[in-house]
Amino acid sequence: xxxxxxxxxxxxxxxxxxxxxxxxxxxxxxxxxxxxxxxxxxxxxxxxxxxxxxxxxxxxxxxxxxxxxxxxxxxxxxxxxxxxxxxxxxxxxxxxxxxxxxxxxxxxxxxxxxxxxxxxxxxxxxxxxxxxxxxxxxxxxxxxxxxxxxxxxxxxxxxxxxxxxxxxxxxxxxxxxxxxxxxxxxxxxxxxxxxxxxxxxxxxxxxxxxxxxxxxxxxxxxxxxxxxxxxxxxxxxxxxxxxxxxxxxxxxxxxxxxxxxxxxxxxxxxxxxxxxxxxxxxxxxxxxxxxxxxxxxxxxxxxxxxxxxxxxxxxxxxxxxxxxxxxxxxxxxxxxxxxxxxxxxxxxxxxxxxxxxxxxxxxxxxxxxxxxxxxxxxxxxxxxxxxxxxxxxxxxxxxxxxxxxxxxxxxxxxxxxxxxxxxxxxxxxxxxxxxxx
Numbered sequence: 001x002x003x004x005x006x007x008x009x010x011x012x013x014x015x016x017x018x019x020x021x022x023x024x025x026x027x028x029x030x031x032x033x034x035x036x037x038x039x040x041x042x043x044x045x046x047x048x049x050x051x052x053x054x055x056x057x058x059x060x061x062x063x064x065x066x067x068x069x070x071x072x073x074x075x076x077x078x079x080x081x082x083x084x085x086x087x088x089x090x091x092x093x094x095x096x097x098x099x100x101x102x103x104x105x106x107x108x109x110x111x112x113x114x115x116x117x118x119x120x121x122x123x124x125x126x127x128x129x130x131x132x133x134x135x136x137x138x139x140x141x142x143x144x145x146x147x148x149x150x151x152x153x154x155x156x157x158x159x160x161x162x163x164x165x166x167x168x169x170x171x172x173x174x175x176x177x178x179x180x181x182x183x184x185x186x187x188x189x190x191x192x193x194x195x196x197x198x199x200x201x202x203x204x205x206x207x208x209x210x211x212x213x214x215x216x217x218x219x220x221x222x223x224x225x226x227x228x229x230x231x232x233x234x235x236x237x238x239x240x241x242x243x244x245x246x247x248x249x250x251x252x253x254x255x256x257x258x259x260x261x262x263x264x265x266x267x268x269x270x271x272x273x274x275x276x277x278x279x280x281x282x283x284x285x286x287x288x289x290x291x292x293x294x295x296x297x298x299x300x301x302x303x304x305x306x307x308x309x310x311x312x313x314x315x316x317x318x319x320x321x322x323x324x325x326x327x328x329x330x331x332x333x334x335x336x337x338x339x340x341x342x343x344x345x346x347x348x349x350x351x352x353x354x355x356x357x358x359x360x361x362x363x364x365x366x367x368x369x370x371x372x373x374x375x376x377x378x379x380x381x382x383x384x385x386x387x388x389x390x391x392x393x394x395x396x397x398x399x400x401x402x403x404x405x406x407x408x409x410x411x412x413x414x415x416x417x418x419x420x421x422x423x424x425x426x427x428x429x430x431x432x433x434x435x436x437x
Contacts, residue, residue, distance in 0.1 A: 012137065013099055013122035014146040015073045021051045023074065023082045031055070031378050032076060033060060034100040037133055038091055043175050046131035048096065049076070051085065051206050059087035071126055108123050108136065111370075121145055123172055139171025204233040212242075220249045228254075232261035252278070256285045263337055264310040265418055268297045272307070305389060306382035308422060309403045309412030315343040316369055318352050323365040329357070341400035343410055344373055351376050351402055351410045379404050382411065 011206050019032045033052035037044040046065040053059045063078065063085060070077040078085075097103075103119055104363045120142030123135035132168050137145075144153050211219045211234070223231065223246050235243055235258060247255045259267050259282065271279050271294060279298070283291040297306050316325040325342070342360065344353040353373035363372045379402045380389055389401060399416040 009126050010134070011071070011073060011124055011126070012142075012145060013104065013124060014142070016071065016076065016124075017100075018074070019145075019321075020075050021049075022077045023085070024069070024079055025081065026077075026079070027082045029061070029082055029085055030087075033091075034093075034098050035065075035131070036096040036098055038097070040132075043132040044097070048093070050091065050093065051087075053087055057089055059089050060091040061087045062091075062093070065131065066129070069128075071131065103136070108231075117173070117177070123170075133175045135172035135174055137170065141170065196313075204230070204237045207234050208237040211238075216245070220246065220392075224250065228257050228261055232258045235267050235270075236262065240270070243270055244274065251283055253285060256282050260287060260290055263312055264293065264297065264412065265308050265414075266310075267294060268307055272298060282418055303386050303422070304382065305380050305384045305403045305414055306412075308386070308418045309382075309414045310337045310418070311412045313343060313402075313410075313413040314339055314341075315345045315349070315410060317345055318344050318368075318370055320369045321365065322360055322363045322367050322369055322372060325360055325369045329360075329401045337413060338400055338415055341413070342367055343377075343402050345410055349410055350408050351377065351379055351404050354402065376404070379408075381406070381412070386419060386422050389414060390423060393419060 001281070013035070016032055019030045021032055023029055030051040030053040032049065034050040035046050036048035036050070036307060038047040047069075049063050049065055049068060051061040051063065053061070063080075067078050067080050068076055069079040099122055101286050103122060106119055108117055108119055117136075117138045119136045120137065120140075121137035122133060125132045125134040144150050154167060157167055183213060207230075211222060219242075223234070226234065235246070238246075247258075250258075251421060259270070262270070270424055271282070274282075283295060286294070293311060297309075299306075312335050314329055314336045320328065329339055329342065340357055340358060342355050343351060344355065354377040355369070355372045355374060356367050359372040360369070378392055378396050380392065382403055382405055392401060393399065401414050402410055403412040403414060405411055
């Protein structure tokens with residue numbers, strides 16, 4: 001009995017779509033066309049019922065869900081009279097979240113599994129007088145149900161395999177894990193509330209996979225609602241074609257804000273691929289220090305140390321104690337590419353040595369930072385090429401190399417990640433050439 005009662009509390013949108021709408025006297029007003037919903041915490045509930053009256057011409061009526069007194073498969077009853085329901089030849093509900101238009105058959109982000117899925121049906125819960133969106137159905141059975149073939153297909157499948165997963169399992173995902181990608185056609189942004197915190201907590205690599213599963217329109221909309229920091233992290237995971245496409249959509253001023261957040265090597269790689277006129281405009285809008293540095297680096301080959309390096313490194317003065325060095329490292333950590341390798345410089349920023357964080361942690365805090373330095377520091381010049389850098393990293397088993405100019409001034413660092421990605425790119429180009437030979 002309890003199971004039957006529980007089952008009656010749940011129904012699918014497909015089971016009430018096109019359902020008859022009756023007034024309190026049993027007069028048929030029309031058919032259910034759509035339901036508008038509103039968020040309530042982690043869920044959403046029905047707010048508005050849209051009734052369609054077919055014929056020539058078609059007309060629609062919009063009534064609050066509070067007037068619905070009874071819901072069953074194929075029929076909904078209102079507690080008002082027919083004369084209280086006003087029909088109009090036009091339907092305008094663009095400002096609200098609609099089950100039929102915005103959720104059903106649309107792409108949504110599953111925030112739990114962090115992927116993009118298609119909604120085939122909506123699982124609803126009758127909680128007292130409220131109709132709550134409980135789950136979305138992403139399974140094949142949801143499509144079959146909407147087409148009206150569920151009983152026929154279920155019987156057919158049961159004949160051949162009564163234990164089929166098709167019959168045993170409903171592919172439902174809780175609404176609280178779902179964020180619908182409903183697009184505002186004017187601003188081209190997602191117009192429903194998408195949890196900024198949830199999006200920001202998704203690793204950039206996973207977020208890029210989500211975006212690549214979306215249509216171009218949805219990619220742009222999702223990108224626009226992210227904060228600048230998340231945008232910059234995401235941009236680093238995408239290939240140039242996607243980067244260029246997104247930057248073109250947001251405009252140069254916001255693109256510059258993102259570039260200011262990018263690691264230097266990533267910014268150089270991106271700018272080196274853009275048209276010179278665009279680069280010139282962006283550098284003009286950029287902070288003067290960043291603009292000057294990027295202008296210098298852009299003059300070098302993308303296969304050189306200067307074209308690959310980043311300027312976000314940790315350097316401490318040679319006169320500092322271990323204790324002072326650790327304080328400086330803590331201050332610089334948020335912006336640094338890596339804090340494992342620490343470089344020691346003089347007053348003019350000449351490279352005088354290097355160490356690692358582990359040496360500083362176990363050393364006496366009162367000792368000079370030079371006491372924790374390696375006996376030899378391997379460095380590379382700005383014009384050195386990828387092959388030489390990779391050779392030195394392999395020879396000395398170093399994962400981070402300092403880059404110096406002709407006067408031995410420290411200008412940046414190159415990490416193993418920078419070299420690895422470039423070597424993979426070179427190997428990929430060569431393999432493609434061989435295939436064409």
